[in-house]
Amino acid sequence: xxxxxxxxxxxxxxxxxxxxxxxxxxxxxxxxxxxxxxxxxxxxxxxxxxxxxxxxxxxxxxxxxxxxxxxxxxxxxxxxxxxxxxxxxxxxxxxxxxxxxxxxxxxxxxxxxxxxxxxxxxxxxxxxxxxxxxxxxxxxxxxxxxxxxxxxxxxxxxxxxxxxxxxxxxxxxxxxxxxxxxxxxxxxxxxxxxxxxxxxxxxxxxxxxxxxxxxxxxxxxxxxxxxxxxxxxxxxxxxxxxxxxxxxxxxxxxxxxxxxxxxxxxxxxxxxxxxxxxxxxxxxxxxxxxxxxxxxxxxxxxxxxxxxxxxxxxxxxxxxxxxxxx
Numbered sequence: 001x002x003x004x005x006x007x008x009x010x011x012x013x014x015x016x017x018x019x020x021x022x023x024x025x026x027x028x029x030x031x032x033x034x035x036x037x038x039x040x041x042x043x044x045x046x047x048x049x050x051x052x053x054x055x056x057x058x059x060x061x062x063x064x065x066x067x068x069x070x071x072x073x074x075x076x077x078x079x080x081x082x083x084x085x086x087x088x089x090x091x092x093x094x095x096x097x098x099x100x101x102x103x104x105x106x107x108x109x110x111x112x113x114x115x116x117x118x119x120x121x122x123x124x125x126x127x128x129x130x131x132x133x134x135x136x137x138x139x140x141x142x143x144x145x146x147x148x149x150x151x152x153x154x155x156x157x158x159x160x161x162x163x164x165x166x167x168x169x170x171x172x173x174x175x176x177x178x179x180x181x182x183x184x185x186x187x188x189x190x191x192x193x194x195x196x197x198x199x200x201x202x203x204x205x206x207x208x209x210x211x212x213x214x215x216x217x218x219x220x221x222x223x224x225x226x227x228x229x230x231x232x233x234x235x236x237x238x239x240x241x242x243x244x245x246x247x248x249x250x251x252x253x254x255x256x257x258x259x260x261x262x263x264x265x266x267x268x269x270x271x272x273x274x275x276x277x278x279x280x281x282x283x284x285x286x287x288x289x290x291x292x293x294x295x296x297x298x299x300x301x302x303x304x305x306x307x308x309x310x311x312x313x314x315x316x317x318x319x320x321x322x323x324x325x326x
Contacts, residue, residue: 004040040072051250074104082119089140101166108173184211194227226293246302
């Protein structure tokens with residue numbers, strides 16, 4: 001099991017954008033030290049609201065790669081359906097070279113209808129656009145060249161510069177069943193959405209396994225990623241209240257057709273690491289097992305006391321270190 005961090009960068013009431021970003025930078029600088037054992041940090045893409053203030057994660061990632069020396073830095077959900085794949089290929093090659101292979105590329109289809117409309121992409125062909133973007137991008141990353149002649153792109157063979165110097169690790173956000181099935185046919189690892197219920201994540205994993213088997217894909221080395229919100233406090237009520245306050249607006253925005261948002265929020269609180277120190281381990285290990293995950297990504301952003309965040313990160317780091325010694 002590998003451990004990492006992910007950042008949603010929500011801007012709650014009473015916090016400035018500078019405060020949100022400074023918290024991310026300070027945390028990343030902390031876990032990059034040699035005596036820490038977190039493998040990677042991933043940054044989320046989000047647009048048009050304070051439920052995630054980084055619309056261009058590769059820009060933030062470039063800063064964090066320059067700040068750090070050891071840890072991998074990458075995107076949690078770089079949306080490719082609403083971006084030009086050649087542009088992402090160029091940025092990826094640059095980040096791969098300048099970080100000496102520490103960049104991780106997490107890719108996503110668009111999960112928001114308004115974003116599809118805003119960026120003038122057709123909803124009716126969304127899956128096909130996503131797949132077309134990926135084929136161009138992957139060709140650029142694996143061969144250093146790409147070309148296209150399909151319903152969405154048409155351009156001659158070009159060199160995508162600078163060329164990648166390593167095999168950039170790719171993950172696919174489990175944004176829909178169609179995307180999960182497509183990823184399974186290619187043997188690409190998933191990153192589950194933190195805001196989906198465990199039942200939804202498990203359903204995706206079981207379908208992934210079935211489709212992979214149908215296509216003779218060996219999944220033994222596929223390392224899915226499981227994102228976990230963490231808020232641990234001796235006062236259980238404080239932990240739950242802080243997480244509830246932190247995620248309520250995003251969940252309402254992300255699931256606009258859900259008839260019972262409050263129930264979904266409470267379900268998420270139960271399924272993430274929220275409460276007292278002895279309440280999260282068994283449920284987390286169960287969730288990791290039933291989703292086939294080999295990477296556990298942690299977010300401490302809902303916690304208001306930053307000294308407590310540091311103590312908790314140190315506690316997790318010691319547990320990781322103890323397991324490495326065994």
